[in-house]
Amino acid sequence: MNDDFIYESLWQAYQKEKQSNELQLLPKTFYEDIIEYIGKIPKNGSEEEKSLETNILNMLNNLFERRKQKLVIYAAYNKQIPTSIAQKEIEFYEKIKKAISSNTLEYTKSQDEKIVVLRSVQKIPEIILPSGRKVGPLENEQILEVKDKDDVKFLINNGICKHI
Numbered sequence: 001m002n003d004d005f006i007y008e009s010l011w012q013a014y015q016k017e018k019q020s021n022e023l024q025l026l027p028k029t030f031y032e033d034i035i036e037y038i039g040k041i042p043k044n045g046s047e048e049e050k051s052l053e054t055n056i057l058n059m060l061n062n063l064f065e066r067r068k069q070k071l072v073i074y075a076a077y078n079k080q081i082p083t084s085i086a087q088k089e090i091e092f093y094e095k096i097k098k099a100i101s102s103n104t105l106e107y108t109k110s111q112d113e114k115i116v117v118l119r120s121v122q123k124i125p126e127i128i129l130p131s132g133r134k135v136g137p138l139e140n141e142q143i144l145e146v147k148d149k150d151d152v153k154f155l156i157n158n159g160i161c162k163h164i
Contacts, residue, residue: 006037010056014063023070025084034060072096077141116152118144118161130154 009030016024027033034056041053067089074081075096081089119141126136129151135144144161146152155161 006034007052007056010034010059010063014059014066017063017066017070021070023067023074023082023085025082026086028084028086031060031064031086031088068092075100115145115147117164118146118152118155119164120144120161121159124160127160 013024013026013030038053038056041049067085071081071089071093073079075093078097081093120138121140122138123140124136124138126134128134129146129148131148131151133148133151135146135151138144138160143164144155146155156163
């Protein structure tokens, strides 16, 4: 690949990533190609070459950081990532997904009252639970803390909520 093509590819990828909330498709070897290109820039080169290397590294790091933020969001919402992304990003996504799934929130206020954290699976108006407690209106994917076992059972069995 020539110098102009590498720099232009990086610039376009960075601009697309900044303009969208979705993870943009990148070749699987994108980072390796850019790093290989940087390695070919003479270390004792001109000020222009040093400036080019600095600019490319900054842009590459900013691109990677932006993509990591999106990967965290994808993992938090259990959203499938695109198939064409770098291996390093896939590994990062898997680590975040594992960390999220292993850190569910369950705590107790007293020995008898256990708080169960649920997530709504649909948008619903205000309803009255078996305990007499009112809940809602709820948006889709809204977090809800419930302490009554019958209320938890009601919300799950009726397809209103699911365990986190």
